[in-house]
Amino acid sequence: MSLNALLAARAHTEGRAQPTALFRHRAITETPIGIVAWQLGAEPYSVGAIAIGQSSSGFRAFVPGYPLDRDLLFAALLDFAHEFCTRFESYTAGPVTVRKHFGAGVVVPVLLPQIVVPNRETIALLGRxxxxxxxxxxxxVGDRKPADPLLPRLGRHLMWIAEYAQLPGQQLALPIAELLATHYATAMSAFEVQSLPAMNAWIDPPAGIHGFVAAQQAERLSIGPIPDPKDGQDIFAMMQLFNLQRKRSTDPKLIAKLIPSLRERYVSMIEATWDLMWAIINREKTKPEAASVIRRAQADCLAYAEHMQWMNGPAEGRRKTRMTARNAAMRLNEYEQTQARLEAEEAIDDPLRMAPHLLAGKAFAGTVIASDSGRTEIVNARNCLRPSVTVRTDVPCLMQPGTDLWWTCGASGREWKISHITPNGTGSTVTLILQTNRLSDSPVPTIGQRTCFSLFNLKEGYELFLPVQAPWTHRLPVPAIDSDLEHTDDGGLAA
Structure with a gap:
């Protein structure tokens, strides 16, 4: 039985979700930018309402009324753009540091410009x-009125945020449902845990109520971006009435007079999601933060600084809509390396996250019974320093001699090689040799210390270098071009 299955079984027995980590592995800032959005039925590129705020006490909601009308939609989104761009770009005016990146100085904010949303579907809607x-x-352009320059600026911010949100472990755009799903185990399926109300009910059920029953009741709450069918029908009827009464007019005074009932309906839906989202944020914020969160937050701040530099440069935030083969390979390499480093950091920072790897034979833990920091051996005809430690484990070590491992307290240093393994009662006695002659490269455990060695390390991954032009082996075949020579009367023979 895997650890996740065991935790799911325990969650069902106890009627409450079980934590899968001792620490919080995602940053939550003091004043993140909260966004709740509601999609307009089956229209994926529009919103019926969108709200923004930075505290649980309130938000500003923007309701276009009839989003199928371009002028009404853009008017509401322009008001949202003023709010969002002001808040999102204000981090460049706060405390900053200058960091070297690719040989150039980049002004990086100290505070993380974090955006919190209920779920990943909201991020996808913002991207669209x-x-x-x-x-x-x-x-x-013809008879069509030009858009306010702030609307394309908002769009380029949202496109970049949605794209950056795909990076494993990033904390700039934080879906709360995903935060809970990665930190708790329940007796729900992988699809069901995406429901924020149900997941939260398992974590904090009412007194005397089993998590399953609490989740069954809570999942009826729709948090967006797609409304509940009943809410959708009511909104559609109210929207149709609003559109009929306005008689194609976009006069702000008339719109303000006709929209209150529709706005109130959307605000009531936003409030339910808003209160739930911020209650979870305030609860999860109190949990201790993992050590590696700071490094990833700094990487997010650097990415934000590069984005703002591009937005304020000559390109004004314009980006390619399609990736070349080289871009795709570089992006895939970045995602794979980031995912590997994230898994390593979480396992090294958190004993509970290391537990599945101990069960899978990717790590072992035990007590140091011998440590020789002055040990030497002949390497390439030279007498070199090769410190060694001997660890006694409580369970048999499933690894093989010659395996390279890293001590969790020195995962950025040099590797340790398993010299030999000896069965010892119910466990094993494992001897490891540090593969360096400089103790400054990696610390050495002391006798009596509880240690863990694993396959995970925190070294930088391989930097991928690709030619700017794709080689001929990776190019699409060029179609043959018809020439006059192939259609001459003499059978294609040149005169």
């Missing part, structure tokens, strides 16, 4: 909305 707005013409 960004694609719609990012390249709107800001100059007159």
């Amino acid at each position: 909305l960004g694609r719609r707005l990012a390249y709107l013409p800001t100059a007159p």
Whole structure:
């Protein structure tokens, strides 16, 4: 039985979700930017309502009324853009540091410009909305009015945020449902844990109520971005009435007079999601933060600084809509290396996250019974320092001699090689040799110390170098070009 299955069984027995980590492995800032959005039915590139705020006490909601009307939608999104861009870009005016990146100085904010949303579907909606707005013409085109320059700027922010949110372990865009799903185990399926109300009910059920029953009741709450069918039908009827009463008018005074009932319906839906989201944020914020969270937050701040530099540069945030083969390979390499480093950091920081790897034979833990920091051996005809330690484990070590491992307290240093393994009662006695002659490269455990050695390390991954032009083996075949020579009357023979 895997550890996750064991925790799921315990959650069902106790009626409450079981933590899968001793620490919180995602940053939660003091004042993140909260966003709740509601999609307009089956229209994926529009919103019926969108709200923004930075505290549990309140938010500003923007409701276009009839989003299928371009002018009404853009008017509401322009008001949202003023709020969002002001908040999101304000981090560049706060405390900053100058960091070297690719040989150039980059002004990086000290505080993480974090955005919190209920779930990953909301991030996808913001990304689609960004694609719609990012390249709107800001100059007159025929009879169509030009868009306010702030709308394309908003769109380019949202496109970048949605793209960056795909990076494993990033904390700039934090889906709360995903935060809970990665930190707790329940008796729900992988699909069911994406429901924020149900997941939260398992974690904190009412007194005397089993988590399953609490989740069954809570999952009826729709948190967006797609509304509940009943809410969707009511909104559709109210929207149709609003559209009929306005008689194609977009006059702000008339719209403000007709929209209150529709706005109130959306605000009531936003409030339910808003209160739930911030209650979870305030609860999870109190848990201790893992050590590696700071490093990833700094990487997020650097990525944000590069984005703002691009937004304020000559390109004004414009990006390619399609990746070349080289871009795709570089992106895939970045995602794979980031995922591997994230898994390593979480396991090294958190004993509970290391537990599945101990069961899988990717690590072993025990007590140091011998340590020789002055040990030497002949390497390439030279007498070199090769410190050694001997560890007694409580269970048999499943690894083989010659395996390279890293001590969790020195995962950034040099590797330890298993010299030999001797059965010892119910466990094993494992001797490891540090593969360096400089103790400054890696610390050495002391006798009596509880240690853990694993396959995980925190060294930088291989840097991928690819040619700017794809080699001929990776190019699409060029179609043959018809020439006059192939259609001459003399059978294609040149005169």
